[in-house]
Amino acid sequence: MSTQAPTFTQPLQSVVALEGSAATFEAQISGSPVPEVSWFRDGQVLSTTTLPGIQILFSDGRAVLRIPAVMAAHSGRFSVRATNGAGQATSTAELLVTVETAPPNFLQRLQSLTVRQGSQVRLDVRVTGIPTPAVKFYREGAEIQSSADFRILQDGDLYTLLIAEAFPEDSGTYSVTATNNSGRATSTAELLVQGEEAVPAKKLKTVSTSQISASQSRVQRVR
DSSP states (O other): OOOEEEEEEEOOOOEEEETTSOEEEEEEEEEESOOEEEEEETTEEOOTTTSTTOEEEEETTEEEEEESSOOGGGOEEEEEEEEETTEEEEEEEEEEEESOOEEEEEEEOOOOEEEETTOOEEEEEEEEEESOOEEEEEETTEEOOOOSSEEEEEETTEEEEEESSOOGGGOEEEEEEEEETTEEEEEEEEEEEEOOOOOOHHHHOOSOHHHHHHHHHHHHHHO
């Protein structure tokens, strides 16, 4: 069995949370053998003893730390460290607890696209809000779940739906909703995936029967 040092396929993202609300840190980790995961705040190991009420989960490479009701004292630098026999890796992000609120706002909205079949497609939005909004992508009103074919990525306030290989059936209306305690915002755009054009039948007939007969006659005369 081969070994692989831990790597973060999805690192932690900083969180702005309203005092009294829940705050969640999440990372996606790969490695072989399966890494052991530890959490820290400002360099100190976190547990239910050091921070009562926290929930720590690790399953299928997904590491989650959730604080059900944050207070100002919880603000700081949160880190998750993954370790196995091949090495270790760490991801760090900030938690800012505030009493201010701001509804979600799209700094960059979805843009309609027309692409060829088989192309990779990126649908990007930038969203701000206090507390950090929950962002979801939809196609024709149905929520899209992150998968190998449809990956949902986050980098700060940039949220991306990445379609690895687009097909005509992926065409349609795509939308993004951003929701927090202060409100909700939506952005919508159209995706058109153009399929392969049919090749006209006449182009397939590169040599006609008469051309074949003429060629055979020429060969006979040469002989």
